[in-house]
Amino acid sequence: MNIVVLVKQVPDTWSERKLTDADHTLDREAADAVLDExxxxxxxxxxxxxxxxxxxxxxxxxxxxxxxxxxxxxLSMGADKAVHVSDEALHGSDAVQTARVLAKAxxxxxxxxxxxxxxxxxxxxxxxxxAMIAELLGLPQLTQARKVSFxxxxxxxxxxxxxxxTTVQASLPAVVSVTEKINEPRYPSFxxxxxxxxxxxxxxxxxxxxxxAGEVGLAGALTTVLEAAPKPPRTAGERVEDDGTGGxxxxxxxxxxxxx
Amino acid sequence: xxxxxLDEEYEALRKTVREFARAEVAPVIGDFYEREEFxxxxxxxxxxxxxxxxxxxxxxxxxxxxxxxLCLALEELARVDSSVAITLEAGVSLGSMPIYRFGTxxxxxxxxxxxxxxxxxxxxxLTEPGGGSDAxxxxxxxxxxxxxWVLRGSKAFITNSGTDITALVTVAAVTGTxxxxxxxxxxxxxxxxxxxxxxxxxxxxxxxxASDTHELxxxxxxxxxxxxxxxxxRGYAQFLQTLxxxxxxxxxxxxxxxxxxxxxxxxxxxxREAFGRKIGMYQAIQFKIADMxxxxxxxxxxxxxxxxxxxxxxxFKKEAAIAKLTSSEAAMANAREATQIFGGYGxxxxxxxxxFYRDAKIxxxxxxxxxxxxxxxxxxxxxxxxx
Numbered sequence: 001m002n003i004v005v006l007v008k009q010v011p012d013t014w015s016e017r018k019l020t021d022a023d024h025t026l027d028r029e030a031a032d033a034v035l036d037e038x039x040x041x042x043x044x045x046x047x048x049x050x051x052x053x054x055x056x057x058x059x060x061x062x063x064x065x066x067x068x069x070x071x072x073x074x075l076s077m078g079a080d081k082a083v084h085v086s087d088e089a090l091h092g093s094d095a096v097q098t099a100r101v102l103a104k105a106x107x108x109x110x111x112x113x114x115x116x117x118x119x120x121x122x123x124x125x126x127x128x129x130x131a132m133i134a135e136l137l138g139l140p141q142l143t144q145a146r147k148v149s150f151x152x153x154x155x156x157x158x159x160x161x162x163x164x165x166t167t168v169q170a171s172l173p174a175v176v177s178v179t180e181k182i183n184e185p186r187y188p189s190f191x192x193x194x195x196x197x198x199x200x201x202x203x204x205x206x207x208x209x210x211x212x213a214g215e216v217g218l219a220g221a222l223t224t225v226l227e228a229a230p231k232p233p234r235t236a237g238e239r240v241e242d243d244g245t246g247g248x249x250x251x252x253x254x255x256x257x258x259x260x
Numbered sequence: 261x262x263x264x265x266l267d268e269e270y271e272a273l274r275k276t277v278r279e280f281a282r283a284e285v286a287p288v289i290g291d292f293y294e295r296e297e298f299x300x301x302x303x304x305x306x307x308x309x310x311x312x313x314x315x316x317x318x319x320x321x322x323x324x325x326x327x328x329x330l331c332l333a334l335e336e337l338a339r340v341d342s343s344v345a346i347t348l349e350a351g352v353s354l355g356s357m358p359i360y361r362f363g364t365x366x367x368x369x370x371x372x373x374x375x376x377x378x379x380x381x382x383x384x385x386l387t388e389p390g391g392g393s394d395a396x397x398x399x400x401x402x403x404x405x406x407x408x409w410v411l412r413g414s415k416a417f418i419t420n421s422g423t424d425i426t427a428l429v430t431v432a433a434v435t436g437t438x439x440x441x442x443x444x445x446x447x448x449x450x451x452x453x454x455x456x457x458x459x460x461x462x463x464x465x466x467x468x469x470a471s472d473t474h475e476l477x478x479x480x481x482x483x484x485x486x487x488x489x490x491x492x493x494r495g496y497a498q499f500l501q502t503l504x505x506x507x508x509x510x511x512x513x514x515x516x517x518x519x520x521x522x523x524x525x526x527x528x529x530x531x532r533e534a535f536g537r538k539i540g541m542y543q544a545i546q547f548k549i550a551d552m553x554x555x556x557x558x559x560x561x562x563x564x565x566x567x568x569x570x571x572x573x574x575x576f577k578k579e580a581a582i583a584k585l586t587s588s589e590a591a592m593a594n595a596r597e598a599t600q601i602f603g604g605y606g607x608x609x610x611x612x613x614x615x616f617y618r619d620a621k622i623x624x625x626x627x628x629x630x631x632x633x634x635x636x637x638x639x640x641x642x643x644x645x646x647x
């Protein structure tokens with residue numbers, strides 16, 4: 001089975017993440033950049049499918065030049081090749097523009113049966129790109145997968161959301177996005193790191209994909225961040241003295257918060 | 261050409277091991293340490309990512325890397341915890357390396373693939389209860405009886421010798437007398453479970469408490485003649501080479517511990533307040549941390565230099581001794597200062613610096629004491645052998 005895996009370089013969740021004051025886009029200088037954890041799981045799932053069934057795993061990523069580090073990591077885990085969309089014009093692109101570019105980039109990969117992605121990135125957390133790509137490519141979408149299995153040309157997914165667990169099926173090719181429960185990703189071995197240096201990475205611009213530079217980037221975005229503020233510090237909370245009515249007071253508080 | 265930048269694959273390896281140490285080791289190691297328990301699951305994961313095969317060729321299940329790659333992995337592990345670092349160091353540099361370097365084709369085929377995957381561990385039995393750095397004072401004997409070696413004697417402080425996955429111990433033994441009347445020393449592979457080979461209970465140690473260390477005894481322990489490792493009578497020369505490399509690896513562990521102290525202190529002084537301000541605002545604290553960073557950095561350059569000479573096939577005996585001496589003293593000093601900066605919390609087991617403090621001392625002792633390193637450096641400078 002030939003698989004496309006979408007990966008994204010994000011600021012390390014261990015470091016302080018900031019938006020720039022100028023245009024409210026990600027301040028890439030402020031934090032270390034890493035391959036997004038959820039993408040590591042998507043890559044891991046792709047590799048497990050490949051190890052069981054054979055085929056090829058192609059990594060597709062959109063991001064600045066330094067996103068090659070994230071791509072190299074996916075290749076050192078065991079993916080076979082990569083397509084990297086890198087273009088100054090992409091700065092500030094929103095989810096819809098990103099999905100359009102990635103759909104075109106996926107189109108350059110021949111004969112894929114499956115597109116795997118993380119369900120949402122740890123930075124933007126829109127969680128919409130995999131579904132948008134499926135729409136653009138006219139493929140079935142199976143999002144929030146915690147388990148993926150195959151039977152011939154049918155893919156079955158255990159889909160887990162806050163509402164509960166559902167089993168959904170589609171015929172291939174399809175887009176599947178995975179949650180953090182899907183697997184434990186492997187760490188690249190030194191052999192994998194050495195091998196990754198020799199794997200092909202096809203770097204393309206938006207023009208190479210037949211997209212007009214004016215259609216992407218901050219200026220043409222459908223959504224705009226008007227304002228950004230740091231998360232307020234945690235407040236001290238409310239203290240309830242139990243004079244016999246403690247239980248009632250807690251219940252009232254929870255009702256007030258619409259939690260019960 | 262002078263260039264201290266590392267190739268990108270070394271940097272990628274360093275980053276991978278750092279992530280592993282931070283995500284997998286840091287959250288659980290304190291509990292293993294406190295329970296004095298060997299972390300089998302972590303060792304399995306280290307094996308799965310190929311750390312035990314780093315310096316060995318792919319034909320034996322290795323990663324096709326080199327000894328410096330091993331050192332980088334050790335440094336990054338030790339930045340978080342020394343017990344797992346020494347388990348890897350002893351497994352590779354003492355357990356597998358002598359077999360790879362001196363073993364027959366059959367011995368390599370039999371042992372290396374499992375050792376490279378970290379599914380089995382090898383140990384190295386040199387030190388005895390009556391002698392450590394004085395390798396010439398060995399008392400354990402092996403006598404050829406028909407087609408068997410028969411071993412008698414005991415070994416002390418042997419890392420990785422008593423785990424559930426320990427496959428073998430390479431034992432240094434006196435196998436006869438040389439032409440000039442000295443001891444003929446040879447190395448013999450003793451598989452775990454061989455009758456007459458007993459592993460005593462675990463030591464109660466000051467540090468390295470999540471690593472495995474035992475005293476071993478051999479009473480009429482028989483192994484086949486072909487278990488001889490390398491040429492008969494070459495044991496001493498083999499150990500000297502093994503120990504020179506091992507010193508560079510121990511230096512890497514010392515640098516990791518020294519850097520780990522800086523990491524912990526930077527975090528702590530940005531949070532902890534005293535007399536109305538963060539303690540990181542005080543120059544007394546800043547100078548301590550600056551000195552700690554300088555020590556870690558200097559020691560890192562020393563081990564890089566020794567490793568570079570080793571990889572180029574040049575003599576590195578003096579450089580290895582300097583690296584090991586500098587690094588272990590840096591580790592000890594940084595652990596002492598880090599504990600001081602943490603104050604009362606530094607004395608509590610719940611913070612890593614207390615563990616670093618307990619783990620640092622052995623670095624000035626194991627694989628040659630600091631005094632032995634100075635002796636080696638003096639000897640390399642052409643000074644006469646002192647008493």
